[in-house]
Amino acid sequence: MCGVAQAENGATGWLRYSRITEPSALQQYRLLPRRIVQSDTSPIGGNAAAELARGLRSMLGGQFQVDATLPDADAFVLGTPDELHRLLPQWKRPSMLAPEAFALSKLDEHGHHLWIVAGGREKGELYGVFHLLEQVAEQREIVPNAEAPSAAIRWVNQWDNLDGSIERGYAGRSIFFDGGHVRADLTRVSEYGRLLASVGLNGCTVNNVNSDLRTLQPEMLRELARIADALRPWGVRMSLSVDLSSPEVVGHLSTFDPLDPRVAAWWQQKTDEIYKLIPDFGGFVVKADSEGRPGPSQYGRTPAVAANVLARALKPHHGIVLYRGFVYNHHLDWHDLKADRARAGYDNFRALDGKFEPNVVIQIKHGPIDFQVREPVSPLFAALRHTSQAIELQVTQEYAGQQRHMVFLVPMWKIALDTDMRAGNRSTPVKEIVEGKSFHQPLGGFVAVVNVGLDDDWLHHPMAMANLYGYGKLAWNPNLTTDQIIDGWTRLTFGNNPLVVSTIDDLQRNSWHTYEQYTGPLGLGTLTDIIGIHYGPGIESAERNGWGQWIRADHKGIGMDRTVATGTGYIGQYPPELAKVYESLATCPDELLLFMHHVPYNYVLHSGKTVIQHVYDSHYDGAATAATYAPRWEKLHGLIDDERYQRTLALFEYQAGHAIVWRDAVSEWFLRMSGIPDAKGRVGHDPNRIEAEAMQGDGYTPVDVTPWETASGGKAVVCNRAVACTLTTKLEKPEGIYNIAVQYFDIHPGTAQYELLLNGKPITHWAANNIVPPAVSDKKLDGHTSTRFTVHGVWLAPGDRLVLSGVANGAEPAPVDYIEITRP
Numbered sequence: 036m037c038g039v040a041q042a043e044n045g046a047t048g049w050l051r052y053s054r055i056t057e058p059s060a061l062q063q064y065r066l067l068p069r070r071i072v073q074s075d076t077s078p079i080g081g082n083a084a085a086e087l088a089r090g091l092r093s094m095l096g097g098q099f100q101v102d103a104t105l106p107d108a109d110a111f112v113l114g115t116p117d118e119l120h121r122l123l124p125q126w127k128r129p130s131m132l133a134p135e136a137f138a139l140s141k142l143d144e145h146g147h148h149l150w151i152v153a154g155g156r157e158k159g160e161l162y163g164v165f166h167l168l169e170q171v172a173e174q175r176e177i178v179p180n181a182e183a184p185s186a187a188i189r190w191v192n193q194w195d196n197l198d199g200s201i202e203r204g205y206a207g208r209s210i211f212f213d214g215g216h217v218r219a220d221l222t223r224v225s226e227y228g229r230l231l232a233s234v235g236l237n238g239c240t241v242n243n244v245n246s247d248l249r250t251l252q253p254e255m256l257r258e259l260a261r262i263a264d265a266l267r268p269w270g271v272r273m274s275l276s277v278d279l280s281s282p283e284v285v286g287h288l289s290t291f292d293p294l295d296p297r298v299a300a301w302w303q304q305k306t307d308e309i310y311k312l313i314p315d316f317g318g319f320v321v322k323a324d325s326e327g328r329p330g331p332s333q334y335g336r337t338p339a340v341a342a343n344v345l346a347r348a349l350k351p352h353h354g355i356v357l358y359r360g361f362v363y364n365h366h367l368d369w370h371d372l373k374a375d376r377a378r379a380g381y382d383n384f385r386a387l388d389g390k391f392e393p394n395v396v397i398q399i400k401h402g403p404i405d406f407q408v409r410e411p412v413s414p415l416f417a418a419l420r421h422t423s424q425a426i427e428l429q430v431t432q433e434y435a436g437q438q439r440h441m442v443f444l445v446p447m448w449k450i451a452l453d454t455d456m457r458a459g460n461r462s463t464p465v466k467e468i469v470e471g472k473s474f475h476q477p478l479g480g481f482v483a484v485v486n487v488g489l490d491d492d493w494l495h496h497p498m499a500m501a502n503l504y505g506y507g508k509l510a511w512n513p514n515l516t517t518d519q520i521i522d523g524w525t526r527l528t529f530g531n532n533p534l535v536v537s538t539i540d541d542l543q544r545n546s547w548h549t550y551e552q553y554t555g556p557l558g559l560g561t562l563t564d565i566i567g568i569h570y571g572p573g574i575e576s577a578e579r580n581g582w583g584q585w586i587r588a589d590h591k592g593i594g595m596d597r598t599v600a601t602g603t604g605y606i607g608q609y610p611p612e613l614a615k616v617y618e619s620l621a622t623c624p625d626e627l628l629l630f631m632h633h634v635p636y637n638y639v640l641h642s643g644k645t646v647i648q649h650v651y652d653s654h655y656d657g658a659a660t661a662a663t664y665a666p667r668w669e670k671l672h673g674l675i676d677d678e679r680y681q682r683t684l685a686l687f688e689y690q691a692g693h694a695i696v697w698r699d700a701v702s703e704w705f706l707r708m709s710g711i712p713d714a715k716g717r718v719g720h721d722p723n724r725i726e727a728e729a730m731q732g733d734g735y736t737p738v739d740v741t742p743w744e745t746a747s748g749g750k751a752v753v754c755n756r757a758v759a760c761t762l763t764t765k766l767e768k769p770e771g772i773y774n775i776a777v778q779y780f781d782i783h784p785g786t787a788q789y790e791l792l793l794n795g796k797p798i799t800h801w802a803a804n805n806i807v808p809p810a811v812s813d814k815k816l817d818g819h820t821s822t823r824f825t826v827h828g829v830w831l832a833p834g835d836r837l838v839l840s841g842v843a844n845g846a847e848p849a850p851v852d853y854i855e856i857t858r859p
């Protein structure tokens with residue numbers, strides 16, 4: 036059993052290497068060698084041996100010594116097949132060991148037990164070592180084993196800006212940049228490289244796809260080379276996002292037309308310059324003709340023409356281009372019922388299939404829109420049969436609660452990867468397409484936008500690192516199950532106590548579905564503030580603008596008609612067998628119904644419920660499940676360290692409150708839009724709620740909240756004076772124990788103070804302490820900032836006088852929406 040209760044800040048992620056103290060667990064590792072042989076002197080090889088010594092020493096105690104030659108003792112022996120053969124001629128080479136593959140075997144030699152960790156190349160050794168250490172940390176038997184990664188590209192993208200901010204980053208500032216420069220101290224970068232390598236990831240694009248034009252300036256490249264140096268010993272190749280107008284802006288040419296020979300020559304010279312500084316440079320990531328970025332369309336050229344110019348420059352250096360399929364027009368005409376953003380990827384790239392250089396890979400977001408809580412897979416995967424592809428996933432939880440909600444995304448990614456596109460009427464699951472298997476492509480793989488930051492625990496929520504771990508594991512082997520992945524992560528991150536493991540596994544396993552339930556079910560998308568920060572509810576923001584994430588809701592019905600028969604024709608972009616499933620209401624799965632079809636609110640789902648009742652039920656069910664997180668977590672008190680315990684508990688309590696904000700906003704909005712009441716009588720009826728504007732106020736003034744559905748009754752109260760404002764109410768509750776929840780708004784900047792008093796006596800106080808994500812920096816009262824504080828177990832009697840006192844601070848006028856008093 037692992038030791039408990041030592042303060043931990045999460046910085047080691049899943050590489051904690053906790054000391055194993057339970058005798059029966061230790062017993063199985065008693066005979067492991069204490070010597071480690073590493074004949075290879077490369078930095079990666081050196082790291083592999085040092086990591087093995089570090090991990091085993093930390094978990095098992097005692098000394099582990101690294102030698103260059105074989106000792107007269109039991110030993111771990113690390114090496115590539117050639118090195119191992121030199122040391123141990125009798126060692127039987129595995130028949131084929133791909134460069135990044137590893138093979139773990141045992142050999143008895145002159146009375147000594149040797150554990151051989153063979154890597155096709157040094158990186159393979161490193162992966163073999165991490166695999167072995169993982170077995171020990173999970174207290175599993177170490178057995179001979181061989182593994183190879185599914186695909187060559189297993190990259191992460193960071194959307195870091197040179198000023199140190201991170202687009203869609205929710206865990207502090209950049210580990211790479213600050214104030215327009217690469218940071219002086221790159222310790223966190225090297226630690227990040229280690230975490231990536233430990234789950235088999237081998238590439239990192241360090242700057243935002245909305246690339247800063249300074250990126251390719253000579254002085255910046257010299258700075259960037261330091262990042263590459265920090266990642267290299269972990270087998271992680273650095274790559275850069277580039278702006279296609281660089282030849283014009285950085286190179287001072289009069290054009291960036293990819294067909295202009297001067298432009299091609301500029302890219303060649305720039306690429307050569309990069310490789311002089313960074314010999315293992317991975318390549319370029321390109322976002323062009325998308326969301327205002329410059330691109331080849333400016334010159335009437337295609338993405339293929341642009342990608343190929345870069346590819347030719349990279350080819351002599353073995354670099355690659357990841358050209359993003361995320362090309363779409365964000366000025367669509369919302370009046371046009373045939374206009375459809377989901378069509379864009381296919382429409383822009385389908386005709387270019389086969390026209391790309393072999394070192395170009397099209398990087399395709401898993402869904403056709405943009406990381407919504409539920410989307411079908413992009414039809415582009417099946418359309419490119421002569422072009423390499425990579426799937427783009429998102430670890431940073433842009434549309435999934437921004438690391439303030441626990442949302443374990445592996446189950447969602449599994450659905451995308453396992454979707455069988457039936458291209459050519461045969462089995463072509465997305466995972467096999469991106470591995471290059473289905474269409475026999477030379478390259479392919481996986482990319483995830485991660486956006487770790489300087490926060491101690493990298494992604495802010497202690498549960499969020501499961502997504503980075505899970506992404507790495509799936510990129511290595513997309514056939515792993517959700518259960519295998521979450522179980523491994525939990526054991527490594529929180530130890531092997533059976534109650535800890537089963538509780539956390541259960542919490543994580545269903546968290547995506549729960550989030551979908553209380554945000555946007557039936558394929559509606561996340562129903563968030565789509566043209567803003569993508570966090571809280573903001574239902575109508577999706578409609579009537581050029582961004583094209585419409586839900587087409589009116590008083591009669593809802594959903595985008597994407598059918599071939601009457602809609603945008605999007606469904607026809609899928610291979611016929613799959614298209615047939617989506618086109619017909621009889622076979623379209625409920626969870627994608629409103630992505631594919633427009634139906635009346637009383638349309639009956641396969642489940643037997645009407646659409647509108649499903650929307651209500653799903654939001655109430657989801658919020659009810661989110662409310663169980665904190666009490667389930669509390670059962671682990673004392674079984675894990677207090678620091679992560681308290682931090683997670685606070686976030687779970689916050690999530691329960693924010694799930695109610697979501698539930699109420701969406702349900703109320705649909706009630707008003709459809710005019711159809713909730714069959715269970717919940718929506719619009721909150722008998723336990725006392726509206727702030729209905730309480731007797733001293734200093735508080737009522738204000739309208741926009742959008743209206745994000746505050747109870749569309750109104751809140753604010754305190755605009757220097758001294759405390761109060762809200763008073765006389766309670767007529769039957770005598771007993773109650774929970775008192777205060778729904779307020781936590782806005783930046785400012786830390787308002789609140790206090791609850793019962794019959795003149797203070798019962799609790801708290802500060803609006805900004806648990807909301809940093810992106811919530813506006814001063815608005817809305818679905819992003821609406822927050823709940825609950826005091827549990829208060830004894831109330833009829834006639835009690837409850838006072839809520841709020842003290843404004845800075846720009847935060849101690850806003851209050853309502854108080855809700857319920858039985859526990």
Ligand code: GCV
Pocket residue numbers: 194202203243244245322326361405
């Ligand atoms: C980096 C979405 C995000 C943008 C992001 C873009 C992309 O639109 O909201 O922040 O830009 O996707 O993936 O390029």
